Amino acid sequence: MDHKVTAVLDAYHTRMQRERKEREGKSSSDFLDKHMLSVGPDTGPFINLIARSMDAPHILEIGTSFGYSGIWLAEAARAAGGRVTTLELDAAKSAHAKKMAEKAGLANYIEFQVGDAVELIGALSTGVDFVLLDLWKDMYVPCLEAFFPKLNPGAIIVADNMIYPGGESVERYGKAVRAKPGVNSVLLPVGTGLEISRLA
Numbered sequence: 001m002d003h004k005v006t007a008v009l010d011a012y013h014t015r016m017q018r019e020r021k022e023r024e025g026k027s028s029s030d031f032l033d034k035h036m037l038s039v040g041p042d043t044g045p046f047i048n049l050i051a052r053s054m055d056a057p058h059i060l061e062i063g064t065s066f067g068y069s070g071i072w073l074a075e076a077a078r079a080a081g082g083r084v085t086t087l088e089l090d091a092a093k094s095a096h097a098k099k100m101a102e103k104a105g106l107a108n109y110i111e112f113q114v115g116d117a118v119e120l121i122g123a124l125s126t127g128v129d130f131v132l133l134d135l136w137k138d139m140y141v142p143c144l145e146a147f148f149p150k151l152n153p154g155a156i157i158v159a160d161n162m163i164y165p166g167g168e169s170v171e172r173y174g175k176a177v178r179a180k181p182g183v184n185s186v187l188l189p190v191g192t193g194l195e196i197s198r199l200a
């Protein structure tokens with residue numbers, strides 16, 4: 001990983017620690033659209049490792065936020081000859097994420113789209129090889145239904161927050177993805193819990 005990428009990741013890690021302290025004792029509505037709520041420093045390298053092992057993958061990130069996981073995915077895309085499409089409802093977060101990707105020297109490997117994820121997925125072409133699913137949890141199943149027909153054989157789906165905070169929406173997602181034809185799926189205690197699913 002080159003120094004521009006590690007400098008940007010270090011800046012995110014500093015912000016992550018500050019925001020974690022700010023959240024102590026507060027309700028989620030106080031920080032929902034202000035904090036990164038990122039996949040964190042265990043899941044970042046993990047998704048990078050999986051995506052790097054693919055051949056020229058088209059990576060779909062659903063939930064850009066301020067751009068942390070996108071840096072790990074764009075670095076993998078550069079290394080593996082692929083590209084990332086990342087989707088985010090909030091234009092200001094997406095613009096921040098784009099600036100950080102430019103600082104990291106990765107802007108050529110990641111396309112930032114703003115809007116509702118289900119609508120944006122509908123407009124995507126087929127041929128998706130890797131999905132990071134990390135938006136508000138009630139959207140996991142609608143997004144799965146939208147992107148599943150667009151997956152290539154052998155595609156990998158990683159869904160975040162499956163153990164913490166967990167809850168009914170992610171349980172519904174876990175059941176829905178395991179019921180899809182040709183899918184093998186495991187729940188791993190990495191970061192806040194990842195459901196890793198592979199299409200045969």
Ligand SMILES: C[S@@+](CC[C@H](N)C(=O)[O-])C[C@H]1O[C@@H](n2cnc3c(N)ncnc32)[C@H](O)[C@@H]1O
Pocket residue numbers: 036037038039040062063064065066067068069070087088089090093115116117118134135136139
């Ligand atoms: C948990 S954060 C993503 C964190 C990011 N993956 C990271 O690790 O840095 C979830 C993001 O999903 C976005 N989001 C929520 N609902 C959405 C929707 N329907 N379409 C697109 N983005 C949405 C939120 O605005 C929020 O920024």
